[in-house]
Amino acid sequence: MQNLGDMTASFSDIQLWALIISCSGSTIQPKVDFFHYTLEARIPMCNNVSQEWGIRCDLAAAYRLIANFGMDDLISTHLSARLPGKEHRFLLNPYGMMFDEITASSLVVVDIEGHTIVDGEKSKINNAGFTIHSAVHMSREDAQCVMHTHTLAGMAVAAQEQGLLPLNQKSMCFYGGVAYHGYEGIALDLDERERIVGDLGDKDVMILKHHGLLTVGRTVAEAFLNMYLLEQSCRIQLAATQGGQKISLPSRGVAAHTAAQFNYHGYNRSPLPWEALKRRLDRISPDYAT
Numbered sequence: 001m002q003n004l005g006d007m008t009a010s011f012s013d014i015q016l017w018a019l020i021i022s023c024s025g026s027t028i029q030p031k032v033d034f035f036h037y038t039l040e041a042r043i044p045m046c047n048n049v050s051q052e053w054g055i056r057c058d059l060a061a062a063y064r065l066i067a068n069f070g071m072d073d074l075i076s077t078h079l080s081a082r083l084p085g086k087e088h089r090f091l092l093n094p095y096g097m098m099f100d101e102i103t104a105s106s107l108v109v110v111d112i113e114g115h116t117i118v119d120g121e122k123s124k125i126n127n128a129g130f131t132i133h134s135a136v137h138m139s140r141e142d143a144q145c146v147m148h149t150h151t152l153a154g155m156a157v158a159a160q161e162q163g164l165l166p167l168n169q170k171s172m173c174f175y176g177g178v179a180y181h182g183y184e185g186i187a188l189d190l191d192e193r194e195r196i197v198g199d200l201g202d203k204d205v206m207i208l209k210h211h212g213l214l215t216v217g218r219t220v221a222e223a224f225l226n227m228y229l230l231e232q233s234c235r236i237q238l239a240a241t242q243g244g245q246k247i248s249l250p251s252r253g254v255a256a257h258t259a260a261q262f263n264y265h266g267y268n269r270s271p272l273p274w275e276a277l278k279r280r281l282d283r284i285s286p287d288y289a290t
Helices: 004-010 013-024 048-068 127-139 152-158 192-200 220-241 252-265 271-284
Strands: 029-032 037-040 078-082 090-092 108-110 145-149 178-181 205-208 212-217
Touching (some): 048 078, 048 090, 048 271, 078 220, 127 145, 127 212, 145 220, 152 205, 152 212, 152 220, 178 192, 220 271
Parallel strands (some): 178 205
Antiparallel strands (some): 029 037, 078 090, 078 145, 145 212
């Protein structure tokens, strides 16, 4: 009989859920809101091996999608995901690989001190990536996934004094919810972790001044959708301000109301966009799940 851990690569998330439910006896309770159909369930996994493979596939998909949407920066920046268990281990990309080369099996397991579990050339990581990601994973139990990018739009907004402006409904979804961290140089000093954590607080998105963008999520999907919306917001701001024309801002009340609407309907928590994105990858780059 085929091992469950080996079978996961050929299953979609929904199919995998059904398989797991069949062996665990769990049930799925549907919840419907005005805009989306979401699934909420407590699903005890059959074992940590199958759960880790699912996380690996999702994180590899996120790497490919970041590249697909033009948010990668050669071999720089990182996406990480926490693995199940009490050891506080997380997955990180091996330093030197392009994002469109990342596969589920190529991701490196790193402990909270930055030590790789498997030695070897492909298990080398970027110390700056460890500093930023370990800080968030250590302090936020809900930060199951952390994403960091160096995009042109993100770096441009990170250099602007006023930060992210509520110029569009995409950027208004973050109104009052953006954290900022001042630049301290290349993130190699472990003592910077405390200040990163303090500046992030309980927010899910942060602009690293003179550096780039950072998002967190309870799942890989949530962290990715947060990053996608944040990146789009930065692109909009860059486009709107580069022409020299006077920009129009909504009232604080309207911006706050829009943010509350996004939060209530949970756009970034709906499985529908993520499932659609993974279907795209299955068509154009299916080897991500190998």
